[in-house]
Amino acid sequence: MNYSDTTIWWIIAILGVGTFLIRFSFLGLIGSRPMPPWVLRHLRYTSVAILPGLVAPLVVFPAATGGVPDPARLLAACVTIAIGYWTKGVVGAMLAGAATLFAVQHLLG
Incomplete structure (x- = not known):
């Protein structure tokens, strides 16, 4: 598969945002609350x-x-x-x- 440079950068950006959201869901949203x-x-x-x-x-x-x-x-x-x-x-x-x-x-x- 041949991807253009723009497509590769979009993939990197989307994966970066996805990774941030996964980590933020634990650290940012739940981090200050006591866990069961x-x-x-x-x-x-x-x-x-x-x-x-x-x-x-x-x-x-x-x-x-x-x-x-x-x-x-x-x-x-x-x-x-x-x-x-x-x-x-x-x-x-x-x-x-x-x-x-x-x-x-x-x-x-």
């Missing part, structure tokens, strides 16, 4: 639902290895999950996973 407890309860699970979807492709099919699973990344992911489950802390789990990744990559060369 059931909404707050569901929002607690947002990061738990999104992070695995962002991280899993980087672990299973890393671009650094051409999409081939890497033992260092798989081990680091397992350590991160184990430490996170054991300590119930995100920062400590991420640091342990990063340290494991760098240590195993250093040992494997």
Whole structure:
């Protein structure tokens, strides 16, 4: 498909306005009001639902290895999950996973 420059700029502008309206509906209209407890309860699970979807492709099919699973990344992911489950802390789990990744990559060369 060939689009003219004007059409492309219209598409960009419409998508920008749409994105603004979606975000404004939450931040501008609802942002100053207290939320019901059931909404707050569901929002607690947002990061738990999104992070695995962002991280899993980087672990299973890393671009650094051409999409081939890497033992260092798989081990680091397992350590991160184990430490996170054991300590119930995100920062400590991420640091342990990063340290494991760098240590195993250093040992494997």
